[in-house]
Amino acid sequence: MKIEKVSGTGSLPVLECSHLVKSFASRKAVNDISFHIDQGECYGMLGPNGAGKTTTISIACGLLQKDSGEVKVNGKELNHKSILPKRDIGYVPQDLALYPELSASDNLRFFGKLYGLSGRDLEGRINETLETVGLIDRRDDRIESFSGGMKRRANIAAGLLHKPSLLVLDEPTVGVDPQSRNAILEAVQLLSNEGMAVLYTTHYMEEAERLCDRVGIIDKGQIVAEGTRRELVEQLGSLDRIRISVSGMHREGAEVLRKLQGVQEVIEIGDEIEVLIPQARLKLPSVIEALIENHLPLTSLEVVEPNLEAVFLALTGRELRD
Amino acid sequence: MRSIHALLWVGRRRAAKDQRLAGVAILFPVVIMLLVGVLFGSNHPAPIGLIIKSNDQITQRLVSVLESSNSVSLHYYNNLPQMQDDILRGRVVAGVEIPQNFMSQVDEGKNPSIDLIAPAGQAPAITARTIVTAAVAVVSSEWTAALQASKKNHISLDKALAEAEKLTNSAETLISKKVSQQQSPFSYTAPSNLVLFVFITLLGASSAFVDTRKLGVFSRILAAPVRPISVVIGHMLGLFFLAIGQCVFLVVIGRVMLGVNFGDPLALGVLLVVLSLCAAGASTLLGTVAKSSEQAIAIGTVAGIALGMLGGCMWPTSIVGPAMAEFGHIAPQAWAMDAFVKLIYNGAGIGQILPDVLALLAFSVILVVISSTRLRHVISNK
Ligand SMILES: Nc1ncnc2c1ncn2[C@@H]1O[C@H](COP(=O)(O)OP(=O)(O)OP(=O)(O)O)[C@@H](O)[C@H]1O
Ligand SMILES: [Mg+2]
Numbered sequence: 083m084k085i086e087k088v089s090g091t092g093s094l095p096v097l098e099c100s101h102l103v104k105s106f107a108s109r110k111a112v113n114d115i116s117f118h119i120d121q122g123e124c125y126g127m128l129g130p131n132g133a134g135k136t137t138t139i140s141i142a143c144g145l146l147q148k149d150s151g152e153v154k155v156n157g158k159e160l161n162h163k164s165i166l167p168k169r170d171i172g173y174v175p176q177d178l179a180l181y182p183e184l185s186a187s188d189n190l191r192f193f194g195k196l197y198g199l200s201g202r203d204l205e206g207r208i209n210e211t212l213e214t215v216g217l218i219d220r221r222d223d224r225i226e227s228f229s230g231g232m233k234r235r236a237n238i239a240a241g242l243l244h245k246p247s248l249l250v251l252d253e254p255t256v257g258v259d260p261q262s263r264n265a266i267l268e269a270v271q272l273l274s275n276e277g278m279a280v281l282y283t284t285h286y287m288e289e290a291e292r293l294c295d296r297v298g299i300i301d302k303g304q305i306v307a308e309g310t311r312r313e314l315v316e317q318l319g320s321l322d323r324i325r326i327s328v329s330g331m332h333r334e335g336a337e338v339l340r341k342l343q344g345v346q347e348v349i350e351i352g353d354e355i356e357v358l359i360p361q362a363r364l365k366l367p368s369v370i371e372a373l374i375e376n377h378l379p380l381t382s383l384e385v386v387e388p389n390l391e392a393v394f395l396a397l398t399g400r401e402l403r404d
Numbered sequence: 405m406r407s408i409h410a411l412l413w414v415g416r417r418r419a420a421k422d423q424r425l426a427g428v429a430i431l432f433p434v435v436i437m438l439l440v441g442v443l444f445g446s447n448h449p450a451p452i453g454l455i456i457k458s459n460d461q462i463t464q465r466l467v468s469v470l471e472s473s474n475s476v477s478l479h480y481y482n483n484l485p486q487m488q489d490d491i492l493r494g495r496v497v498a499g500v501e502i503p504q505n506f507m508s509q510v511d512e513g514k515n516p517s518i519d520l521i522a523p524a525g526q527a528p529a530i531t532a533r534t535i536v537t538a539a540v541a542v543v544s545s546e547w548t549a550a551l552q553a554s555k556k557n558h559i560s561l562d563k564a565l566a567e568a569e570k571l572t573n574s575a576e577t578l579i580s581k582k583v584s585q586q587q588s589p590f591s592y593t594a595p596s597n598l599v600l601f602v603f604i605t606l607l608g609a610s611s612a613f614v615d616t617r618k619l620g621v622f623s624r625i626l627a628a629p630v631r632p633i634s635v636v637i638g639h640m641l642g643l644f645f646l647a648i649g650q651c652v653f654l655v656v657i658g659r660v661m662l663g664v665n666f667g668d669p670l671a672l673g674v675l676l677v678v679l680s681l682c683a684a685g686a687s688t689l690l691g692t693v694a695k696s697s698e699q700a701i702a703i704g705t706v707a708g709i710a711l712g713m714l715g716g717c718m719w720p721t722s723i724v725g726p727a728m729a730e731f732g733h734i735a736p737q738a739w740a741m742d743a744f745v746k747l748i749y750n751g752a753g754i755g756q757i758l759p760d761v762l763a764l765l766a767f768s769v770i771l772v773v774i775s776s777t778r779l780r781h782v783i784s785n786k
Contacts, residue, residue, distance in 0.1 A: 183418060183421050193628070197628055
């Protein structure tokens with residue numbers, strides 16, 4: 083389960099994008115996008131191919147000139163004239179932007195030097211970041227000898243080196259084996275829990291669900307919905323499900339739960355019972371209480387919330403992945 | 405400043421790992437210098453064939469002048485087919501036939517002609533041709549001068565001739581002494597391969613830039629607090645240092661191992677700097693226009709060799725005729741070679757090579773301005 087964090091209310095957002103617009107020729111890749119990310123918050127940008135995720139990120143990191151709008155990093159405006167706020171951002175591009183013929187540590191050394199790190203400080207940070215992404219034992223191997231997943235992890239390490247207050251990751255798990263994918267997600271979760279703000283784009287809704295405190299759903303250059311996963315799901319009016327096992331006594335269990343207040347439907351699936359109920363988490367105590375009162379042996383209990391895939395489908399009429 | 409430093413650091417690191425670069429930059433030029441120098445620059449006389457169809461005084465004098473030359477050795481033939489055969493087989497590099505009417509041609513004050521048989525375009529044959537032409541000129545002018553002198557001063561023709569010959573001989577020994585003392589057999593091949601390979605190496609190095617660009621490394625660099633102009637400067641300086649490093653290395657090899665005297669060190673230094681600047685600019689330009697690293701290598705190699713040919717890196721422009729030599733100066737290599745020839749053969753100083761240096765500088769300024777503008781554009785738009 084995700085550790086709840088207190089968002090830095092009152093303090094400045096780490097990233098604040100207002101009314102970003104960017105066109106390529108006549109196509110509007112980004113069409114009036116606004117969002118902010120607070121300290122320690124993990125913000126997910128979820129959208130299909132070509133939605134405008136990379137374009138938005140490139141503007142937010144000062145890599146792409148915007149047609150209009152404003153980007154502020156820790157309250158300071160970022161544009162082509164003032165580039166210093168870039169120091170607070172750790173950018174992990176979608177492409178593998180490393181020198182393949184150099185070792186992981188040499189690549190990190192280079193990017194560290196760009197941010198003004200040097201000497202023992204730099205060497206220390208190189209080891210720490212490689213530790214974070216689980217590559218410390220491959221420190222001195224050439225990037226080109228790495229597997230796809232390891233390359234991706236090295237790519238992330240390069241964005242972490244200078245201890246940014248905002249980490250920007252552009253689809254970091256595309257084409258990655260499950261093991262590396264897990265390592266990446268765990269690393270991001272760890273950093274986020276340590277207080278780093280994260281902007282995470284993906285078109286995998288499981289990742290957004292697992293990692294992100296707040297999600298912006300982006301389609302055709304616009305944010306079509308935004309909020310915590312709960313808020314998004316509630317906008318849809320979907321219901322949570324509680325999945326319960328009571329060993330061998332599911333029939334009796336179902337009887338008991340049907341009588342409970344707020345329950346809309348109870349379904350028996352094999353040995354399990356699924357209860358459809360709004361605000362499932364708040365209702366958990368009464369569910370457990372009812373089962374105990376009736377001497378039903380509760381062996382497992384799980385809350386299943388409706389997913390973002392459903393939200394996206396409802397909002398755009400399309401699947402996230404074609 | 406910090407970012408330029410980082411870019412130079414990573415450039416050095418990458419160059420150190422690149423074995424192909426070491427081959428193209430160092431190994432190839434040294435091997436070719438040695439080969440060309442040993443094969444064609446040697447001080448061994450070129451063997452030439454000789455058929456003598458007359459036995460007069462002037463012919464005898466011509467043969468003795470040729471025999472006294474250090475640059476050719478004579479092989480006598482009785483008939484033309486046999487000599488032609490040996491030319492084809494490479495036993496002699498060229499053949500000369502002195503016609504029966506040679507003496508009468510000179511006597512009549514004509515410009516005497518003799519037949520020279522040589523395969524086209526080969527360096528030793530060109531040496532032979534030069535020597536034979538010079539020898540004919542010497543002999544006929546001796547004869548003419550002696551004739552005039554004997555008439556004017558009322559001395560015998562034989563005596564006048566002897567005087568003329570004495571003059572020629574002392575002049576020739578002087579010249580051949582000076583030439584053979586100062587010039588290493590590698591004096592042309594060392595600078596010409598330096599110029600050739602600095603361009604080939606640097607143009608080839610643009611492929612690494614294309615790779616980097618495609619990988620998106622430049623966007624990532626610009627995600628750091630770095631200005632595009634710093635990236636441009638860092639990139640170009642890296643290439644410049646690569647070129648100057650290669651130049652210095654090859655000059656040291658030429659000087660220490662091959663005994664080439666590159667002349668005035670100040671003038672040489674200035675020449676190497678503008679040459680390197682020019683090559684760095686050309687490399688940057690190619691890196692920004694090439695669509696793939698393969699394309700960069702292909703264009704770089706072909707352009708490097710073609711311009712090298714035009715510029716006199718494969719053979720002296722003096723053998724291609726004045727019009728072609730003039731045309732060759734569309735290549736910066738030609739100006740660099742002119743300057744090297746002046747430094748090595750004429751003992752020139754900075755003043756004498758200034759026109760060549762300025763021409764190279766003009767090439768550099770144009771290349772650097774165009775390519776840095778393009779580079780800025782390319783890196784900011786990935
Ligand atoms: N440099 C460019 N020139 C022209 N069009 C571009 C350029 N970059 C992006 N686009 C267009 O802008 C739109 C948004 O692209 P973007 O790369 O931001 O999408 P994305 O959400 O990151 O997609 P993906 O999930 O495939 O990475 C697309 O229609 C794309 O074709
Ligand atoms: Mg993208």
